[in-house]
Amino acid sequence: MPSKATTPACAIWTQTGGRLLLDLSGDWLSGGSIPEIRGKTPDQAPTRYSTENLGEFDSTLPAFILAHLRSLEKPMGGDAGEQPKPSLEGLPPNLLGLMELALAVPEESDARAKPAKPSEIRKLGKRSLAVWASILSVAEFTGQSMLALGRFFIGRARFRSQDFWVTLQDCGAAALPIVTLINFLIGSILAFVGNVQLASFGASLYVADLVAIAMVREMGVVMTAIIMSGRTGAAFAAHLGSMNANQEIDALRTFGFNPFDFLVLPRLLALVLMMPILTLYANLVGILGGMLVGAAVGIPPLLYWNETLAALSLTTASLGVIKSFFFGAIIATSGCLQGMRSGNSSAAVGQATTRAVVASITAVIVLDSGFAAIFTVLDI
Amino acid sequence: MSDPQANPAPPTKITVRDLTMTYGAFVVMRDLNFEIVEKDIFVIMGPSGCGKSTLLRHLIGLQEPTKGTILYGDEDFTATDPSERTGFIRRFGVMYQTGALWSSLTLAENIALPLEEYSKLTPKAIRDLVSYKLSLVGLSGYEDYYPAQISGGMNKRAGIARAMALDPEILFLDEPGAGLDPLSSRRLDDLILSLRDSLGSTVVIVTHELASIFAIANNSIFLDTATRTQGATGNPVELRDHSENPAVRLFLRRGEDSELATSNLS
Ligand SMILES: Nc1ncnc2c1ncn2[C@@H]1O[C@H](COP(=O)(O)OP(=O)(O)O)[C@@H](O)[C@H]1O
Ligand SMILES: [Mg+2]
Numbered sequence: 001m002p003s004k005a006t007t008p009a010c011a012i013w014t015q016t017g018g019r020l021l022l023d024l025s026g027d028w029l030s031g032g033s034i035p036e037i038r039g040k041t042p043d044q045a046p047t048r049y050s051t052e053n054l055g056e057f058d059s060t061l062p063a064f065i066l067a068h069l070r071s072l073e074k075p076m077g078g079d080a081g082e083q084p085k086p087s088l089e090g091l092p093p094n095l096l097g098l099m100e101l102a103l104a105v106p107e108e109s110d111a112r113a114k115p116a117k118p119s120e121i122r123k124l125g126k127r128s129l130a131v132w133a134s135i136l137s138v139a140e141f142t143g144q145s146m147l148a149l150g151r152f153f154i155g156r157a158r159f160r161s162q163d164f165w166v167t168l169q170d171c172g173a174a175a176l177p178i179v180t181l182i183n184f185l186i187g188s189i190l191a192f193v194g195n196v197q198l199a200s201f202g203a204s205l206y207v208a209d210l211v212a213i214a215m216v217r218e219m220g221v222v223m224t225a226i227i228m229s230g231r232t233g234a235a236f237a238a239h240l241g242s243m244n245a246n247q248e249i250d251a252l253r254t255f256g257f258n259p260f261d262f263l264v265l266p267r268l269l270a271l272v273l274m275m276p277i278l279t280l281y282a283n284l285v286g287i288l289g290g291m292l293v294g295a296a297v298g299i300p301p302l303l304y305w306n307e308t309l310a311a312l313s314l315t316t317a318s319l320g321v322i323k324s325f326f327f328g329a330i331i332a333t334s335g336c337l338q339g340m341r342s343g344n345s346s347a348a349v350g351q352a353t354t355r356a357v358v359a360s361i362t363a364v365i366v367l368d369s370g371f372a373a374i375f376t377v378l379d380i
Numbered sequence: 381m382s383d384p385q386a387n388p389a390p391p392t393k394i395t396v397r398d399l400t401m402t403y404g405a406f407v408v409m410r411d412l413n414f415e416i417v418e419k420d421i422f423v424i425m426g427p428s429g430c431g432k433s434t435l436l437r438h439l440i441g442l443q444e445p446t447k448g449t450i451l452y453g454d455e456d457f458t459a460t461d462p463s464e465r466t467g468f469i470r471r472f473g474v475m476y477q478t479g480a481l482w483s484s485l486t487l488a489e490n491i492a493l494p495l496e497e498y499s500k501l502t503p504k505a506i507r508d509l510v511s512y513k514l515s516l517v518g519l520s521g522y523e524d525y526y527p528a529q530i531s532g533g534m535n536k537r538a539g540i541a542r543a544m545a546l547d548p549e550i551l552f553l554d555e556p557g558a559g560l561d562p563l564s565s566r567r568l569d570d571l572i573l574s575l576r577d578s579l580g581s582t583v584v585i586v587t588h589e590l591a592s593i594f595a596i597a598n599n600s601i602f603l604d605t606a607t608r609t610q611g612a613t614g615n616p617v618e619l620r621d622h623s624e625n626p627a628v629r630l631f632l633r634r635g636e637d638s639e640l641a642t643s644n645l646s
Binding site: 243246250256 | 437440441442466469470472474476477478480481482483493494497498542
């Protein structure tokens with residue numbers, strides 16, 4: 001609480017002939033009362049200020065005066081040329097200095113100019129154009145990545161091999177713990193749920209078939225792809241996004257390095273290479289999870305294992321692995337795309353990361369249902 | 381080089397004609413016209429936010445002009461497809477306003493990367509070259525530091541060392557002096573002068589450091605925010621004393637413009 005009682009802030013406009021007086025009184029403090037304004041706010045600058053009864057003030061007072069003066073500048077139009085300087089007569093010296101500084105540079109009309117409120121049709125059009133533009137940008141990025149891949153296979157792409165190995169380790173070995181945990185649990189959940197149903201028919205052994213087929217065809221690869229989207233895809237987007245914000249990608253360009261070869265290619269290769277391996281591993285871990293639950297409900301592990309092998313054909317086993325190549329490519333491309341296209345602020349990097357994860361999870365699931373449809377039609 | 385007397389007028393390195401730069405509908409600068417000749421130390425100056433970095437990005441091809449052309453020698457840079465500009469770009473060394481070092485590499489690796497790519501030097505020779513470049517900017521001993529482990533000013537200096545890695549024909553520096561202590565800033569001026577004298581580099585610098593402008597620049601362009609075009613071009617000392625544009629005189633005298641000062645200075 002201020003020790004001294006404050007008097008309420010008050011501004012009074014008085015028009016006498018052609019002259020306009022603004023009488024400021026009381027204490028203009030950000031912690032004080034809301035200023036009371038008497039008289040109609042005129043559309044002209046005061047010719048004189050009167051401050052005999054003005055008490056203490058902080059930035060609220062100059063802000064009030066400036067807002068009024070600025071509101072007069074605007075309707076005159078952007079490049080109306082020199083505007084007469086408003087009179088500041090009567091202001092106390094300490095306030096005069098601040099007001100002169102604030103008025104020294106006229107308001108940037110372009111910087112403030114907001115586009116007129118667009119109509120609904122216009123908004124719709126803009127939005128459709130934006131969707132089209134983003135489709136084009138995805139297509140262009142994919143094309144560029146393919147070209148980079150082509151250059152790699154004819155030995156003309158250049159990147160630091162160290163980048164590749166580091167990424168390979170990061171999306172391979174370093175991802176094992178989480179891949180293990182999730183897939184083990186998924187395998188055991190499948191076994192639990194399956195057992196509840198199958199046990200009532202006395203067909204508990206078929207839990208092994210159910211877990212094996214579900215893991216190998218769908219769950220292993222999809223869960224791994226989701227984990228890798230959240231883990232590695234996000235990391236790609238955040239890393240490339242902050243490189244972009246820090247002009248590091250520009251720096252690559254001006255040294256004649258192709259950012260696609262240099263940044264996207266090692267990440268794409270590493271993930272496309274690691275995804276199938278992770279998927280195979282995930283399948284195995286899921287089956288082990290099912291086996292553990294099976295043992296708990298009375299299926300001997302050896303029997304469970306034999307039943308699993310009998311359930312899986314080579315075709316079934318390879319379906320998940322084939323899908324994993326595509327999922328790896330999608331996750332890497334979407335992470336790198338969002339990172340490279342990110343804006344240059346820390347908030348933009350955050351948004352890019354979010355977009356990368358959302359886009360790659362969506363694409364993985366959509367593509368997986370596509371695969372399911374194709375495999376059904378082909379009867380595999 | 382072999383015949384020093386001949387050819388008194390040095391060849392034009394960069395010619396900018398009617399350059400207009402925009403971000404969407406926002407016009408940053410319009411109708412810029414200037415030339416940079418060989419061995420110039422050319423300063424781009426103007427209030428902050430006027431478009432100096434944007435102009436630099438146009439000169440090195442990171443942004444495409446809305447209108448106008450940029451020539452390097454007689455070759456049209458703007459008409460060349462961005463993917464076929466490697467020939468131009470190999471002649472550039474660029475230091476960005478933030479330093480823009482590659483954050484996952486140490487300072488030494490940052491400078492070594494272009495050398496490994498474009499030279500046939502042995503690893504030992506590259507290491508020696510890296511230490512030499514780092515000591516030129518007063519950072520010897522910092523080879524194994526990562527950019528995040530050194531201060532902003534040091535990042536800038538390391539950025540200059542990286543820009544010099546390939547002994548470029550044209551060095552572009554975006555506010556190299558901002559954020560440097562007075563001694564480092566002075567050393568930087570000396571470094572730029574010696575680069576020009578020993579390697580014959582042309583240097584294009586964005587800067588507002590008046591002391592440094594008057595000490596090293598022999599040519600300049602002033603970008604005027606009020607008119608959104610160039611306020612003046614020429615030698616900064618002459619601009620300060622004789623420019624017809626009051627905005628230029630004010631800028632070069634830190635806002636202290638008076639007729640009295642004019643007569644005293646000349
Ligand atoms: N990416 C961008 N998008 C839109 N406007 C920008 C962007 N970058 C810079 N600007 C605007 O362009 C102007 C010039 O910026 P810049 O070239 O960075 O100025 P400076 O002279 O300080 O280097 C500023 O007014 C800024 O608001
Ligand atoms: Mg700048």
